[in-house]
Amino acid sequence: xxxxxxxxxxxxxxxxxxxxxxxxxxxxxxxxxxxxxxxxxxxxxxxxxxxxxxxxxxxxxxxxxxxxxxxxxxxxxxxxxxxxxxxxxxxxxxxxxxxxxxxxxxxxxxxxxxxxxxxxxxxxxxxxxxxxxxxxxxxxxxxxxxxxxxxxxxxxxxxxxxxxxxxxxxxxxxxxxxxxxxxxxxxxxxxxxxxxxxxxxxxxxxxxxxxxxxxxxxxxxxxxxxxxxx
Amino acid sequence: xxxxxxxxxxxxxxxxxxxxxxxxxxxxxxxxxxxxxxxxxxxxxxxxxxxxxxxxxxxxxxxxxxxxxxxxxxxxxxxxxxxxxxxxxxxxxxxxxxxxxxxxxxxxxxxxxxxxxxxxxxxxxxxxxxxxxxxxxxxxxxxxxxxxxxxxxxxxxxxxxxxxxxxxxxxxxxxxxxxxxxxxxxxxxxxxxxxxxxxxxxxxxxxxxxxxxxxxxxxxxxxxxxxxxx
Numbered sequence: 086x087x088x089x090x091x092x093x094x095x096x097x098x099x100x101x102x103x104x105x106x107x108x109x110x111x112x113x114x115x116x117x118x119x120x121x122x123x124x125x126x127x128x129x130x131x132x133x134x135x136x137x138x139x140x141x142x143x144x145x146x147x148x149x150x151x152x153x154x155x156x157x158x159x160x161x162x163x164x165x166x167x168x169x170x171x172x173x174x175x176x177x178x179x180x181x182x183x184x185x186x187x188x189x190x191x192x193x194x195x196x197x198x199x200x201x202x203x204x205x206x207x208x209x210x211x212x213x214x215x216x217x218x219x220x221x222x223x224x225x226x227x228x229x230x231x232x233x234x235x236x237x238x239x240x241x242x243x244x245x246x247x248x249x250x251x252x253x254x255x256x257x258x259x260x261x262x263x264x265x266x267x268x269x270x271x272x273x274x275x276x277x278x279x280x281x282x283x284x285x286x287x288x289x290x291x292x293x294x295x296x297x298x299x300x301x302x303x304x305x306x307x308x309x310x311x312x313x314x315x
Numbered sequence: 316x317x318x319x320x321x322x323x324x325x326x327x328x329x330x331x332x333x334x335x336x337x338x339x340x341x342x343x344x345x346x347x348x349x350x351x352x353x354x355x356x357x358x359x360x361x362x363x364x365x366x367x368x369x370x371x372x373x374x375x376x377x378x379x380x381x382x383x384x385x386x387x388x389x390x391x392x393x394x395x396x397x398x399x400x401x402x403x404x405x406x407x408x409x410x411x412x413x414x415x416x417x418x419x420x421x422x423x424x425x426x427x428x429x430x431x432x433x434x435x436x437x438x439x440x441x442x443x444x445x446x447x448x449x450x451x452x453x454x455x456x457x458x459x460x461x462x463x464x465x466x467x468x469x470x471x472x473x474x475x476x477x478x479x480x481x482x483x484x485x486x487x488x489x490x491x492x493x494x495x496x497x498x499x500x501x502x503x504x505x506x507x508x509x510x511x512x513x514x515x516x517x518x519x520x521x522x523x524x525x526x527x528x529x530x531x532x533x534x535x536x537x538x539x540x541x542x543x544x545x
Binding site: 111125126127128153154155156158162178179180207208210211212227229230231232234235237239240241251255256259260261286 | 469
């Protein structure tokens with residue numbers, strides 16, 4: 086029985102990887118970088134996206150696909166901050182988005198009118214690590230209220246991410262969170278990880294986050310040009 | 316393929332339910348109430364347990380089984396606060412504990428010398444809702460830094476819990492958390508839920524949590540007596 090379980094799981098994962106490759110190809114052709122945002126529930130993914138939509142909305146055309154287990158609460162929150170389409174995916178109990186759901190959401194978007202795509206995954210530090218969505222980069226968030234050892238406790242997620250965003254830094258004076266210890270755990274788990282500190286509430290550090298997004302948009306555009314020239 | 320996947324999953328779940336029933340029977344025979352603690356990563360399960368072991372250690376004999384995806388960090392933290400056995404289960408990537416793991420951990424404990432058992436589940440608000448561990452009650456934690464809508468976003472977990480513990484209340488002055496809204500969402504999701512507010516750091520509310528534990532220990536002892544008399 087355990088062997089059979091693994092076989093079925095492997096077939097499902099292989100199919101997901103095929104669909105993710107198709108999503109990635111579509112996004113690269115369009116020159117749209119996609120960010121797969123992962124974190125615990127309550128780390129502040131939606132809050133960071135709200136602020137980003139509000140602050141960069143005039144500069145970049147941002148699309149959002151947001152996944153939730155049962156509600157569309159996050160999609161409704163985000164829709165208040167943009168006049169662009171916010172796609173809600175309800176996973177009906179599943180602890181992650183999959184590539185099929187993202188592919189179907191993409192079909193509703195006009196990628197020619199999109200500069201970047203956010204995929205807000207289900208709040209979970211385990212399952213989404215195993216599911217490729219065709220994104221350019223995984224961005225893992227964790228807040229200063231959560232404890233510094235999240236990277237070593239959930240290493241797969243932090244190994245697969247390009248960028249870690251430490252959120253809610255405005256609460257640092259009130260919580261027993263050692264930033265140096267957090268940095269050391271992040272570096273031990275993934276030496277290549279870009280680390281950005283933000284407070285979406287207070288605004289501190291957001292410029293670093295925005296610069297990172299801008300640079301990724303520029304890279305994706307340049308790569309599309311070379312793709313279409315070649 | 317999807318149908319087969321469900322069949323395999325159902326067999327795995329059925330086997331888990333059988334093992335959970337055996338665990339529950341063993342615990343009831345011994346008169347030991349078991350609390351399955353579930354939450355997001357970083358909600359403060361380990362911190363609450365540390366404080367509980369320190370404060371009630373002279374009064375109650377508490378055993379702990381703690382599950383983690385990759386590390387034994389939580390077990391090591393807890394072991395500093397008790398001279399009793401703390402059982403670490405590493406789930407190797409799985410997003411929840413299962414009844415087999417708890418059953419094996421129980422075999423290492425002397426239940427005759429135990430007043431209550433804490434099972435600290437993997438930090439996750441989705442997967443652990445589906446896996447019965449043989450516990451007497453599920454206790455779901457969420458912190459005031461996480462947002463009030465966790466109960467409606469992860470309803471299955473809150474429906475299955477007997478008790479919700481709202482943690483880190485010392486941070487209430489610094490976060491946009493509306494306690495009345497949280498209570499309303501909790502009540503909508505599960506009208507029978509017992510709600511306890513605590514700050515493990517500051518100490519506020521801990522007496523309510525301890526009274527709840529004491530009352531459950533007394534009930535379990537009384538039930539064991541009637542079981543053995545009958």
